[in-house]
Amino acid sequence: MLPREEYIEQAYFFKAMGERLPRNQPLQELLLQLKEEALATTNLPMALDYLLAELKHTGQIHSAMAKLEHYFTPFQTYLVKAAEDDRGRFDMRVAVEVLRFEAQYKADQASVQGLFVYQFEVISRNRLRYDHGLLAMSGDPIYDADWKQFIRSTRLQIGIVDLADLIYVRSAEYQKRRHREQPPADELPEEVQESRELPVLFGEKEGRIALANRRKEPLFFFAALQRQLGYPIVPRPQPIDNTPDLLPQLMRRMERLEVRLKLIEEENKGGIDITRFYEGKAIPPPEE
Numbered sequence: 001m002l003p004r005e006e007y008i009e010q011a012y013f014f015k016a017m018g019e020r021l022p023r024n025q026p027l028q029e030l031l032l033q034l035k036e037e038a039l040a041t042t043n044l045p046m047a048l049d050y051l052l053a054e055l056k057h058t059g060q061i062h063s064a065m066a067k068l069e070h071y072f073t074p075f076q077t078y079l080v081k082a083a084e085d086d087r088g089r090f091d092m093r094v095a096v097e098v099l100r101f102e103a104q105y106k107a108d109q110a111s112v113q114g115l116f117v118y119q120f121e122v123i124s125r126n127r128l129r130y131d132h133g134l135l136a137m138s139g140d141p142i143y144d145a146d147w148k149q150f151i152r153s154t155r156l157q158i159g160i161v162d163l164a165d166l167i168y169v170r171s172a173e174y175q176k177r178r179h180r181e182q183p184p185a186d187e188l189p190e191e192v193q194e195s196r197e198l199p200v201l202f203g204e205k206e207g208r209i210a211l212a213n214r215r216k217e218p219l220f221f222f223a224a225l226q227r228q229l230g231y232p233i234v235p236r237p238q239p240i241d242n243t244p245d246l247l248p249q250l251m252r253r254m255e256r257l258e259v260r261l262k263l264i265e266e267e268n269k270g271g272i273d274i275t276r277f278y279e280g281k282a283i284p285p286p287e288e
Contacts, residue, residue, distance in 0.1 A: 001141050002071070007107035009044045012037075014100035021093055028055060047071050060084050074139035075119055076102075082128055090126050097235040098122050105232045112142055113202055114231045116151070120163065121222045121234045130158050146199045164210040164221050172200050173207025205229060 016034055035048040047068055054064030062081035065072040076099055082088055083095035105115065116137070123133040134155035138148045154166055168174050202210075209228060213221040225231040 001106075004107050005039065006042050006044065006071075007103045009039050009042045011100050011103040011107060013044060013048070014096045014103060018093055018096045018100060021096070027061075028052065031055065031061075043071060069139075073141070074136040075133075078128075078133060078136035079122070082126075090128065091237060094126065094235065094237045101232055101235055106142070110142070110232075112147060113206060114229070115140070115142060116147070117222065117225055118232045118234060121219075124218060124222075125234055125236075131155060134158070147201060150201055162214060163218055164213045164216070167202055168207055168210040168214070170198060170200060171202035171204065171207025171210060173204040173211065175200055176204065 013034055016037070017030065020030055031048055031052045035045050035052065038044040038048065050068060051061045051064045055061050062077055062084055065077040065080055066074075079090075079095045079098060080092075082090045083092040102115070102118065105118065119133075119137050119140075122128070123130060134151055137143075138151040138155075143151065150170060154163075157166060205228065206225070209224050210221065213224060222231075222234075226233050
């Protein structure tokens, strides 16, 4: 894990990118400006310098992020790579907003459970590939060996087993119910005995919420965790505001309407004097 000031600077970097990308500013100039704005006592200016060099050579920045694994996580690299893919529909504005929330959450002492659900919902909501996304999630340094094993097993089971079931069986609520309701271990099948040895990764509250959302829409499960336990909310794609472009167009249309109304008024009064349109030019002689 990086120091807290690094995540704060990363959050500012992604926030500034999200605010300035709609201005159609070249990405090279944007990275150069943010490099000067970043706190010099952190490693972000050096990382941005490397991203800028890679951008000039290849036109992309995800390849540079992949080489900086000690600073950018594989999940961050995966989101930027998906946003830079011309064949995909994942927008860069959404990607930097998601990364800003993640960096800010880590700066505020993120819980492992909350970060897992947040990253999983990002993949689900934006219709990214679970195979590559979960593999990138497992490379985050916030996860220990037990969590990495759980994420890799989820990668193989997702689509076959509901996420609520996967979380429920690894929760303290499930272990409590098994201890109260199940027979002794020597009377259980061998497969069940092996499952009892898996480490608990989620608390009782997560287990109860998962149990209540079994066989339901996964988005309902995410929303319940956010309401009840304060898990981070995944940013939604915001529509582009076209108001600044519409106002000049409306003004030009109003001007054309005013000219037409004046011509109609002159015609009603006795005809249109077309000689004023020849101002500064020679009036052509009438045809014989």
